[in-house]
Amino acid sequence: MSGSNPDHFRRRLLQGAAATWLLSVSGVGVAAPLTSVIGVRVWPSSAYTRMTLESKTPLNYYQFALANPDRIVIDIKDMHLNSVLKSIPRQIHSSDPYLKQVRVAQFDTNTVRLVLELKQKITPNLFILPPVAEFKNRLVIDLYPSNSNAAEAGDPLLALLKEYNQGALEKDQPAPVVQTKKAGSNRPLVIMLDPGHGGEDPGAIGKNGTKEKDIVLQIARRLRTLIQKQSGMKVYMTRNEDVFIPLKVRVAKARKQQADLFISIHADAFSDRSARGSSIFALSTKGATSSAAQYLANSQNEADQIGGVSKSGDVYLDHTIFDLVQTATIGSSLKFGKEVLGRMGRVTKxxxxxxxxxxxxxxxxxxxxxxxIETAFISNLEEERKLKTAKFQQQIADSVFAGIKTYFATLKR
Ligand SMILES: [Zn+2]
Structure with missing residues (x-):
C-alpha cells in the first residue's frame, strides 16, 4: 500500500498545499478543506469484489450507474487526484470476475470521478466505515453480481451476503433445527470449516509478516482434504479464498447447510509475545473463563468492524426459547472441543x-x-515460524480430524 510510504505522504501534502494556493489566487473563493485518499485496496473474489478507499477524514461521495456498457460512477467531493488514486487502474486484476477497469480523473476543481467499467450486471453496495484499529476512514465499494441464481444454487454464500447487506439476517433467523435423522446412519455428518478473517481483515500479523488469514486457510484446506476422503462426512468452508466474510454470515452459512459441527480456525496474537500454545474455545453465554479468552473474543469480534458494517443486536442469545437448545449445544461443543484438544496436546504445547x-x-x-481453535500464537516468534510449516499445519489438521471421528463415534453410540 503506497499510503504508508512517507515519501508519498509528503508529496501528497505538497500537492494539497499547491492546489489550495491555486484556488485562492484564481479567485474561486474559500475552498472546502481538501481530503486525500491515502490508501486503495482491491479484493476480487468469486462472491464479490471489494474496493476500499481510505482517508484521514470522512469521504463525501455520490454514486450513479450508466448502461451500455455497464458502468458505476462515483464522484468524491473535496478531492484532488493524487498518486494513490492514479494507482487504482494498476490494481485491477484481469481475472477479476466483476471489474473490468477503473478510470480516474479530476472531474471538476474539487471532484474526483471514478468510473468502474463492469464485466457483468452488478448490484453495488457502498458504505462508510469509521476508523478502527490501524484503519482510517474508509469508503467501501462492494460489487455483487445482479444475476446470481446459478451461483447461489451451488453455494448460499452470495445469497447470505445479500441478506446481510439488507439487514435481513438480523431479523429473519430460522428457529433452531433439531436434526431428526441421525448423522452417520441415514445422512452424512456435515462439517463447516471456518478459516478466520480474510480480505481486508488480515487477522493477526506475525513479526516476520506472516498473516493469520493465509495460514488458517492453508490449515482448513488440509483438514478439508482429510474429511473429503472419509465416507459418511460432508465438508463445506465459509471461505476458500482471500475474501472478507462477516461473522454472522459465517454462522448463517453453517445453519443453511444444517451443519453438525462448526470449526473456526485461528492463529491470533496476544499482547504478551511470550504467550504460546494451542487453545480451544466454546461459546460462553455468561462471561469469559480466562482473561486470554476475553481478550481474544474481543479482538476477534472487533474484526467485523475492520472488514464490514458493524451490526448491533444479538438475534440469538436474547431469546429464552433458544436457551435450552443453546445450553445443550454448548455442552456438545465442550465435549467435541475436549476430543480435539486432547489430540492437539500430543503434537503441540x-x-x-x-x-x-x-x-x-x-x-x-x-x-x-x-x-x-487457536492453533498457535502468531505473535510468538517460534510459533510464527512453526505455523508456516507444512508439518505443523498437517499435525493440526490430523488432530482435528481425529477429534471429529471420535466425537462422531460417541454420537452413534
Ligand atoms: Zn483470528
Missing part, C-alpha cells in the same frame, strides 16, 4: 489444558456445536 469459554460471535449458532 497447549496454552490451557481445558476448553476455554468466551462470547465469540462466530460460535453463536444455537443449534450447531461450534468450537474456535
Amino acid at each position: 497447549l496454552h490451557r489444558n481445558k476448553v476455554d469459554q468466551a462470547g465469540f460471535a462466530v460460535l453463536k449458532a444455537p443449534d450447531i456445536p461450534s468450537i474456535l
